[in-house]
Structure formats: structure tokens, C-alpha cells
Amino acid sequence: GAGVSQSPSNKVTEKGKDVELRCDPISGHTALYWYRQSLGQGLEFLIYFQGNSAPDKSGLPSDRFSAERTGGSVSTLTIQRTQQEDSAVYLCASSPLGDGGWGDEQYFGPGTRLTVT
């Protein structure tokens, strides 16, 4: 079946512009996660959705970052007034249950490479 998809695959934007990154999880997966990966670095957790709700938004780096999920499916990560330090690969993942106990394997999408010039 189809895996997690993300769009766009690449995005180049000017400093100060807003960007929207989209994630389509695997159909039926309850939980959805956003991560950020800077060049050569590990995965930085941003936010987790259980259905349409995000129990904890403290992982978002600043108030310029926001995310929403609608219909228990598609999610959008929005970065306002982008800065050069926002440049990274943004990865989305989904898992079947997402019970908050983190007992589910996560399926990752291919990521969106964001470059802020």
C-alpha cells in the first residue's frame, strides 16, 4: 500500500517568507509525528498528533512554528517568517495506534528539504 507522502520534496524560500509543508500519513494511522533533521544530525522531535489533537506542543522550536491536522489525516506544518536556521529536512511519520506510550513503530515519509536563503 501507499506509504507516508510529503510535499513539496524540496522548498527554497527567502528569509522572512512563510512556508507550508504537507504530510499525508498512511491511511488509518491514528498518530502523526513531525521531526526536523539538520545536515548530519539526529532527529529533533517537533510535535505529535493523536487524531487531530496535539497533546504536547513544547517541541516546536519557536512560536513561528505551528502545525495542524484535519480529519485525522493530512497534517500541515507552517513556518512563519522563516530564518536561515530553519533550513533542514522536515520528516513526517505515522503509526497505527499512537497510544502515547510509544509502543508503535513509526513509518517515515521521504521528507521535505527546506532551504532558507
Added chain:
Amino acid sequence: QQPVQSPQAVILREGEDAVINCSSSKALYSVHWYRQKHGEAPVFLMILLKGGEQKGHEKISASFNEKKQQSSLYLTASQLSYSGTYFCGTSGSNDYKLSFGAGTTVTVRA
């Protein structure tokens, strides 16, 4: 808090074994292991849960020492396809986040 992985990198010849370690300073509920090849998304390898439950691929083995808050991933009889960066992710009982280590880069040579 980010778990600490060791070693940072390892080079193996096909058929050799290696161990990757992951340690945390806090009590853990779960440890996840993923492998990422260059330019690709991370791929699930294994989950180890407090209490002994494990989920993962048959050819991958790992251990979880709850008292020491440590996990180890065992690469046995390594193959060229094992090359990549291995990440461990950890969570506590009441966490809503998975904290990943910085990764261990494994290179398997013929």
C-alpha cells in the same frame, strides 16, 4: 533529554559483528531503533518496551537493560546492506515525545 549513542562510527568487513549502545539519564518506557541510509527516510528496526516486550525484524537483535536505562543493538554477521546511520529513540512513561540520539554511522565493506 537526548540519549547518548556509542560509538559514533564503526567500520566493519562483511561477516563481522558490532554492537551499538544507547543510554539515557532518565527512566525509560521504550527504546526504538531505526536505520537511515544516505538521502533516505529512517526505517524501523525494533522497539523494546519496559517489561520485556519487543517488536521488530527477525534478523535484528537488541537488548534493553531497564535498571541501567541502556539498550544495545547487535549487528551479527554484517552484510553490505547494514551500512547506514543507526538512531535510537527513547521515551519515558508519560512522554509525548521520542528523543533521538545523534546516531551511529556503520560502514560495512566487502
